[in-house]
Amino acid sequence: MIVKDIIDILEGDVICEGDLQQEIKTACGSDMMSDVLAFVKDQSVLLTGLVNPQVVRTAEMMDMACIVFVRGKDPDKGIVDLAKSRGITLLKTRYRMFTACGLLYTNGLSGGTKV
Amino acid sequence: MSNAIHLHYEVSSEDFTRAGEASGSVKKRLKSLGFNGDVIRRVAIAMYEAEINMVIHAEGGYCDVDIYPDRIEVLLADKGPGIPDVDKAMQEGFSTAPDNVRTLGFGAGMGLPNIKKYTDSMRIDTTIGEGTKLYLTVNVPQ
Ligand SMILES: Nc1ncnc2c1ncn2[C@@H]1O[C@H](COP(=O)(O)OP(=O)(O)O)[C@@H](O)[C@H]1O
Ligand SMILES: [Mg+2]
Numbered sequence: 001m002i003v004k005d006i007i008d009i010l011e012g013d014v015i016c017e018g019d020l021q022q023e024i025k026t027a028c029g030s031d032m033m034s035d036v037l038a039f040v041k042d043q044s045v046l047l048t049g050l051v052n053p054q055v056v057r058t059a060e061m062m063d064m065a066c067i068v069f070v071r072g073k074d075p076d077k078g079i080v081d082l083a084k085s086r087g088i089t090l091l092k093t094r095y096r097m098f099t100a101c102g103l104l105y106t107n108g109l110s111g112g113t114k115v
Numbered sequence: 116m117s118n119a120i121h122l123h124y125e126v127s128s129e130d131f132t133r134a135g136e137a138s139g140s141v142k143k144r145l146k147s148l149g150f151n152g153d154v155i156r157r158v159a160i161a162m163y164e165a166e167i168n169m170v171i172h173a174e175g176g177y178c179d180v181d182i183y184p185d186r187i188e189v190l191l192a193d194k195g196p197g198i199p200d201v202d203k204a205m206q207e208g209f210s211t212a213p214d215n216v217r218t219l220g221f222g223a224g225m226g227l228p229n230i231k232k233y234t235d236s237m238r239i240d241t242t243i244g245e246g247t248k249l250y251l252t253v254n255v256p257q
Contacts, residue, residue: 032217032220032221032223032225034164034220034224034229035225038229048220054131054219061139061156061159061163
């Protein structure tokens with residue numbers, strides 16, 4: 001799956017665009033950034049209901065290419081500028097966390113861990 | 116002659132949105148020096164959690180980073196309240212963070228355990244009322 005596929009599956013609105021061809025192998029959905037930081041997975045997408053700059057920084061530290069804000073939340077300019085400078089794609093989707101994760105999962109994306 | 120590269124950052128606690136600037140900048144530097152992606156991620160994540168701690172639990176401080184060909188050493192020092200019980204603080208889920216920190220996505224009590232997990236060595240020197248020094252080393256597989 002590539003970033004572009006995630007946009008299509010989640011019917012996402014692109015807030016800022018990084019490399020849409022980048023391959024995504026796993027996903028992580030959480031509002032607690034330390035939980036996200038606890039499991040390094042390769043080439044992951046982050047789904048979150050949390051909207052603050054630390055979400056972008058967390059993705060940056062983890063080399064994540066894409067962040068999805070669920071329930072249609074809008075990040076402010078500071079967040080968008082930070083993501084732009086890091087080359088991270090930001091999307092928002094009207095789907096809620098459970099549904100957004102489920103849609104990606106049924107389309108073949110895994111959590112990257114057995115549990 | 117030594118091939119160490121030394122970096123120094125001041126970490127301010129005034130602006131939570133800036134927490135992670137130092138870690139991001141170290142990450143970029145390590146990338147440009149050609150370190151392996153896994154090593155870079157481990158340094159960045161450990162340092163980021165520690166930087167967040169300096170901002171939410173102390174009143175900021177500084178980081179010193181020494182980059183050697185075979186290892187990266189990071190010192191994070193603050194003049195905060197100190198940690199009364201380090202063993203307890205190291206437990207997964209233990210946190211004294213106030214609720215407002217939790218709404219920012221931190222305060223799950225996973226920071227120090229994450230730091231331990233990603234580093235090859237971790238030492239905490241802390242004195243109540245004076246501050247905390249966290250020494251981290253990540254080895255570079257040769
Ligand atoms: N730099 C620090 N200064 C003072 N106390 C700290 C510091 N870092 C960590 N602590 C203490 O250790 C606890 C556990 O830290 P951590 O595992 O990072 O979890 P969290 O930051 O989510 O609370 C914190 O809640 C706090 O009480
Ligand atoms: Mg912490």
